[in-house]
Amino acid sequence: MGRSRTDLLVFIAKRLAVLPFVLLGIIAITFFFTHIAVRNPCASWIPHAHPGALQNCINYFGLNQPLTTQFVKYLSSLAAGNWGIDPLGGQPVAPVILAAVPATIELVLASLFLMVVIGIPLGVIAANSNGRWADHLVRVLYLSGWATPTYLGALVLAVIVGPAVGLPSGGAYTTSTPPFPQPTHFSVIDALLAGSPSGVADAFSHLILPATALAFLNMGIATRMTRSSMLEVLPLDYVKTARMKGLSDIFVVYKHALRNSLISTTTVLGITAGSLLSGTVVIEEIFRWPGMGDYAFNAITSYNFAGTIATVVIFALGVVIANLVADVLYGVLDPRVEWR
Amino acid sequence: MPAAIPTEEEASPLPDLPPPTPAPVVVRSPRAPWSSAVIGFLRVMRANPLTLAGFVLVVIICVSAIVVAAVPPLTQLLLGHALAATPYDPNMPTAALHQGPSFAHWFGTDELGRDMFSLVLAALPLDLAIGLSVTGFALIVGSGLGLVAGFWDKPRTLGGAVSTVIMRVTDVFLAFPSLVLALAVAATLGRSIFTTVLAVMVTWWPYYVRLTRGEVLAVKNLPYVTAARASGVSEVRILFRHVLRNILEPLTIYYTLDVGTVLVTFSTLSFVGVTGSITTPEWGQQVEFYQGLLPFYPWTVLAPGLAIFVTCLAFSLLGDGLRDILDPRSRRALIQAAQPSTLPAEVPAVAARGGGGAGA
Numbered sequence: 218m219g220r221s222r223t224d225l226l227v228f229i230a231k232r233l234a235v236l237p238f239v240l241l242g243i244i245a246i247t248f249f250f251t252h253i254a255v256r257n258p259c260a261s262w263i264p265h266a267h268p269g270a271l272q273n274c275i276n277y278f279g280l281n282q283p284l285t286t287q288f289v290k291y292l293s294s295l296a297a298g299n300w301g302i303d304p305l306g307g308q309p310v311a312p313v314i315l316a317a318v319p320a321t322i323e324l325v326l327a328s329l330f331l332m333v334v335i336g337i338p339l340g341v342i343a344a345n346s347n348g349r350w351a352d353h354l355v356r357v358l359y360l361s362g363w364a365t366p367t368y369l370g371a372l373v374l375a376v377i378v379g380p381a382v383g384l385p386s387g388g389a390y391t392t393s394t395p396p397f398p399q400p401t402h403f404s405v406i407d408a409l410l411a412g413s414p415s416g417v418a419d420a421f422s423h424l425i426l427p428a429t430a431l432a433f434l435n436m437g438i439a440t441r442m443t444r445s446s447m448l449e450v451l452p453l454d455y456v457k458t459a460r461m462k463g464l465s466d467i468f469v470v471y472k473h474a475l476r477n478s479l480i481s482t483t484t485v486l487g488i489t490a491g492s493l494l495s496g497t498v499v500i501e502e503i504f505r506w507p508g509m510g511d512y513a514f515n516a517i518t519s520y521n522f523a524g525t526i527a528t529v530v531i532f533a534l535g536v537v538i539a540n541l542v543a544d545v546l547y548g549v550l551d552p553r554v555e556w557r
Numbered sequence: 558m559p560a561a562i563p564t565e566e567e568a569s570p571l572p573d574l575p576p577p578t579p580a581p582v583v584v585r586s587p588r589a590p591w592s593s594a595v596i597g598f599l600r601v602m603r604a605n606p607l608t609l610a611g612f613v614l615v616v617i618i619c620v621s622a623i624v625v626a627a628v629p630p631l632t633q634l635l636l637g638h639a640l641a642a643t644p645y646d647p648n649m650p651t652a653a654l655h656q657g658p659s660f661a662h663w664f665g666t667d668e669l670g671r672d673m674f675s676l677v678l679a680a681l682p683l684d685l686a687i688g689l690s691v692t693g694f695a696l697i698v699g700s701g702l703g704l705v706a707g708f709w710d711k712p713r714t715l716g717g718a719v720s721t722v723i724m725r726v727t728d729v730f731l732a733f734p735s736l737v738l739a740l741a742v743a744a745t746l747g748r749s750i751f752t753t754v755l756a757v758m759v760t761w762w763p764y765y766v767r768l769t770r771g772e773v774l775a776v777k778n779l780p781y782v783t784a785a786r787a788s789g790v791s792e793v794r795i796l797f798r799h800v801l802r803n804i805l806e807p808l809t810i811y812y813t814l815d816v817g818t819v820l821v822t823f824s825t826l827s828f829v830g831v832t833g834s835i836t837t838p839e840w841g842q843q844v845e846f847y848q849g850l851l852p853f854y855p856w857t858v859l860a861p862g863l864a865i866f867v868t869c870l871a872f873s874l875l876g877d878g879l880r881d882i883l884d885p886r887s888r889r890a891l892i893q894a895a896q897p898s899t900l901p902a903e904v905p906a907v908a909a910r911g912g913g914g915a916g917a
Contacts, residue, residue: 235728242729247741254745353607360877364869366821368828369844369862376851441877495736499825513737514829517744525741533732 220555225548228556232541243533244295247526248288256280258520262304278304291526301523303516310524314512318531319402320389321501321508324431325493327424329486331432332439337482339436340443341475347448355444359437367496371430371503379426386426387505391419427504431496435489442485446478480550487543491536608878614871618685626682655854664860668850673860680838680861685868687754688820694758696812699765702727706766707773708796723766730763736822743831750839753832757823768811772804813876817869824865840865 259274260266266274275281279290294301300311336359343355362370379386389404397411405424408416450456451474459469497510505511509528516524548554658665664673706723709716730738742756776782777800785799786792824841826832832842843861851858 238725239729239732242726243732246729246733247738250742251745254742254747356607356874356877360870360873361866363873364817364821364866366824366828366841366844366862366865368825368841369858369865372844372848372851372858377855380852445880491731491734495734498734498736498740499829502829514740517737517741518829518831520745529733529737529741532734532737536732536734 220548220552224556225545228548229541229545232544236537239537240530240533243530244292244526245288247529248291248522249284251520251522251525252284252287255520258304258522261520274304300527303521303524305519305521310516310521310527314509314524314527314531316402317507317509317512320404320506321494321497321510323403323405323424324427324497324501324506324508325490327428328432328435328493331428332436332486332489335432336436336439337443337475337479340440340482341447341470343440343444344447344451345470352444355440359440362433362435363437365434367430367434367499368503370434371427371500374426374430375503384426385423389420389423389507390416391423395420427500427506430504431493431500434496435492438485438489438492439482442482443475443478446481447474450474450478480547483546483550484543487539487546490539494532494535605878607874611871611874611876611878614867615875618681618868618871621678622682622685625678655850655857657854658856664863665854665856667847667857668854673857676838676843677840677860677864680840680843681864683750683837684820684824684840684865687750687757687823688816688868688872691754691757691761691819691823692812692815695761695765695815696808699762700769700808702762703766703769704773704796704801707770708777708792708800710774724770727763727766730760731767733760735760736825739822739826740829740831743826748831750827750832750837753823753826756826756831757819761819764815765808765811769804769808772807773800776800776803810876810880813872813879815876817872820865821869 255261257271257275257280259271259278259280263270263274279287282290291301298311300309300314302308303310303313339355339359343352346352375386378384385391395404395407395411395416397407397413397416399407400410401407404420405417408420451470456469456474459473460466464473494510497506497508498514499510500506501508501510502514509531512524513528513532515521516528548556655668656662656666662672662674664677666672667676702723705716706720706727710720711717739753739756739760742759743753746752746755782795782799785795790799824839824844827839827841828845830845832839840861844858847854847857847861
């Protein structure tokens with residue numbers, strides 16, 4: 218229990234050791250939920266089907282077996298690396314999902330960047346002018362973001378703001394597939410690798426609106442946390458000391474006070490990962506962003522169970538890893554924290 | 558006032574004797590407890606205009622919801638609008654269709670000439686009830702589990718085992734992005750408003766478990782709890798009278814903030830269409846229903862959107878303000894910030910000469 222490198226590694230190892238159990242729990246919950254709630258998805262997969270065809274479908278997917286048997290079968294095929302197939306298209310879900318993951322990560326990272334670059338300074342400004350109009354303005358601003366339903370903000374950005382300022386609001390490129398190879402599936406990185414400046418500009422302009430929508434709606438979390446932890450730090454003696462030493466106000470606020478209050482902001486940003494990932498479901502649907510959220514939505518609503526479980530697991534993995542990274546960063550930033 | 562009288566009588570059991578020099582006992586306020594709470598509340602509201610705005614909005618929203626739900630004809634009379642959907646009249650003059658906002662139609666009319674304000678108002682009771690009930694359910698279930706998990710967490714006891722199970726299950730649920738889980742639950746259970754509410758409930762309680770457990774852990778070993786236990790107070794009584802009462806503050810704040818969040822989440826689910834067809838007025842469904850009209854008649858989409866926005870904002874403003882005031886650390890900062898210290902402004906000239914170089 219200390220702060221050595223070994224302690225950190227033990228801490229991370231302990232957290233990762235729990236991960237398989239969490240994932241197993243998530244798989245079990247999602248599996249049983251979907252399979253108990255919808256006993257016969259064949260009828261919705263093939264509407265108006267001949268009874269014989271329905272029976273074939275049930276036999277093919279093993280839906281007439283006991284649920285536990287189905288679950289064990291699913292787990293063993295998962296262990297063999299087979300994530301199941303999409304009953305509507307007939308292809309395996311894994312390659313489709315894995316190709317969609319980078320697009321979602323790109324979207325989330327872009328909006329995280331916006332949240333940090335815009336949200337944190339706003340929080341500092343609010344705390345610094347505590348109780349005055351700038352504080353009230355910032356509070357109204359971030360609470361507005363919080364109170365705007367994701368889909369409404371995204372719709373307004375896509376339908377009204379996008380055309381007004383001339384930014385594209387659908388897909389990741391102007392053409393459905395870019396004229397260059399996609400080794401990484403990160404749209405901007407692919408364009409950079411292909412060395413086409415017009416491709417980079419195209420990919421970048423397509424990223425702006427969805428990332429802004431996602432960031433605006435979650436920015437409040439960063440701003441609110443920065444504001445409240447700045448409020449805690451500003452009256453402390455070391456800040457007063459820094460001021461008394463004659464340091465400039467900006468220097469004191471950004472170098473001394475903000476550095477300390479960023480500790481809690483980092484943790485909160487890690488926790489927003491879940492909220493950001495949830496947001497991608499709606500935002501990708503509206504902006505036709507070719508990511509996981511879009512896929513998850515279609516999989517869930519078309520009773521594509523294999524796809525549903527796989528996307529839910531990947532989303533959950535994202536949340537757990539983001540929380541772990543936030544915890545580790547918290548410890549790295551705050552020298553008082555001991556790894557345990 | 559009457560509540561204080563017995564207390565004073567108890568305080569002087571021997572009325573015949575001349576009272577000795579008054580003991581340095583804290584004199585109880587002669588006010589009833591609720592009245593001091595009201596005064597504290599008013600002080601809070603005056604200190605922060607945004608919190609006051611949130612409070613006023615919440616009151617207006619709740620009262621209108623009750624009025625709309627209880628006496629629809631009265632609202633129709635008051636507003637002069639048909640509250641429910643007016644039947645489509647094929648002979649209606651086309652000028653009556655899709656009007657912009659005006660004094661007669663505050664939020665304009667839709668493409669069938671229906672008054673948007675009435676449609677939005679008609680959905681208010683349902684949406685508010687959903688927000689309050691889902692958070693209420695999460696508060697009761699989540700906080701109940703959190704209390705148990707936090708209070709009886711000694712390892713190698715039955716309580717410890719139960720606590721571990723609760724926290725592991727909570728961890729699993731916390732790892733789900735809530736909207737995705739709710740979407741999956743709502744889509745598979747069949748599309749209706751009831752299943753969607755159920756889906757949000759299923760995903761909402763884990764946050765309360767974590768919050769409550771953290772608060773219980775912070776409180777349960779404080780000296781006053783130990784003192785209560787030493788004087789023979791039963792564990793259950795300690796849990797409810799001494800622990801729960803002292804963590805009510807953060808729970809109240811979180812609940813207030815959460816009503817709006819639930820509303821937004823529910824309307825998102827309803828927007829993506831898992832609540833089924835539009836038979837009951839609901840804001841998310843209204844946005845979904847009119848979204849194609851957004852470039853042409855934006856008020857049809859913005860009216861229900863604004864309703865969600867204002868409701869959520871009202872609860873958030875109230876909860877945010879309550880947090881600033883009830884949280885002792887933020888309160889201290891607010892008080893210090895309210896009294897502008899002249900020290901930093903005056904001293905630098907002196908200090909800069911003394912030790913200014915050490916700052917970097």
